[in-house]
Amino acid sequence: MIEAEGLVKRYGATAAVDGLTFTAHPGKVTGFVGPNGSGKSTTMRLLLGLDAPDAGVTRIGGLPYRDLRWPLREVGSMLEARAFHPGRSARAHLAALAASNAIGHARVDEVLDMVGLAGAARRRAGTFSLGMAQRLSIATALLGNPEVLVLDEPVNGLDPEGIRWIRGLLKSLAGEGRTVFVSSHLIGEMAATAEHLVVVGAGRLLADTSVAELSAVGSGSLEEAFFALTAGSAQYEGTSQRAGPVSTASPRRASDTACP
């Protein structure tokens, strides 16, 4: 289980995360969605103890991240596709991280196999395509066979086959009773993968709802409901794109950046 309570993170005058509270439960894929710049990646860094919040707390399995005994065996995470040294092989990268949490070497080959990189294990990771880099990052997340997964935009850079693969992987991990928390700015992708959605805009919680509930709102399209919900909170939007009135009612009021 992942918990965030009253989370605030400011960069200068702007609050990237502004009083965010949510819970991601075991046994399902929770999609963390919102427009670009809505604070998703910042929230994930706060969950993983990489950034310190200005207010609020995060807990994973009831503990603050820094108190985990064997962090990689409890939480698997990926924040960016190329978080490895280009001169190191995929196997060496994983072996080093495995050593930090006393994870056996057999597990390194196992995860390389799981993500389909067994044949490229000895290649310098700097030569990897974006899709392969993404797979190595996913292998890193799976290394400790963790109960909780925190993945930032895992489908980015994957080809259609890769996207289908990761959907299946996330669902099967959740099916095994794990907590799977996945961010995406693509609501359509989350519709195909997630059961539950935490929707954010401008660092605030807009909705904490099941995919079915959100889809049932208004015209019945998840995409329309999502746009109605996030209207006004998108930081970077083309003016012509928002011309049509969005009249669908939302489960919670569409946020306005000035509202409390």
Place this chain on the structure above:
Amino acid sequence: MTAIQPTGTSTARYGFSNLARMEWLKLASLRSTWWTLAVTIAAAIGIAVGVGAQTKAHTADVTNNILGGVAPGLLLTGVLGVLVMTSEYTSGLIRSTFTAAPKRSLVLAAKAAVFGTVSLVVGEIAAFAAFLAGRASLPRTITGPALSHPSVLRAVVLAGAGYCLIGLIGVGLGAIIRHTPAAVAVLVGGVYVAGTALVGLSKSAGSYGPVSIVANSLTTTQRLAHALPPWAGLGMLCLYAALVLGIGGWLLVRRDA
């Protein structure tokens, strides 16, 4: 929720030995590490042979002259030390490292211990190999310094230690500055240029520059007028390394990764 705990480790948690193993695997799995260290040793030997062959007088501090080849290698070890930290920031690996081990000061301690050990071993190999090669290349008319002489042995051993301490200063600067070009610039500026500039101001101030400590204190057999005594010089270098590592560790814990 219960986390998966392999049997036998349920009460334990990750510690220094796990992190030291991780840092060793990181360091050893990069080809550039071995190239840099090989060049360090080769440079020390090459310069020692050249200097040895040119030696003309008994009166000079032959040991110190032969060990003159330490200086370029010091720069390489220092830069390698910087990269131990900054390459993780460049690639984004630092976030994986800190999610694997949220105790950041323990990560820095493991990095410093591993890199310090590797650079000490390589430094001693470079210093002894350079000394022996330099002595062998001395003209027949000159009696070479003997390792059985305490001050000669001390000069060679401390030359090796110099690599380790400059390397650790590099690791500390990398942790403080995090960007490779800036950290290398500060290393070169602080360790080399500032030391030389201090000599311009006053000879006794110049004796506190890290490179002049290695060149004029650690590796001499004849005490120079404006240099720190060898063991005081070693203490000074240890202090510099401890200071930058301490500041680096303090900042790592307080800054967002």
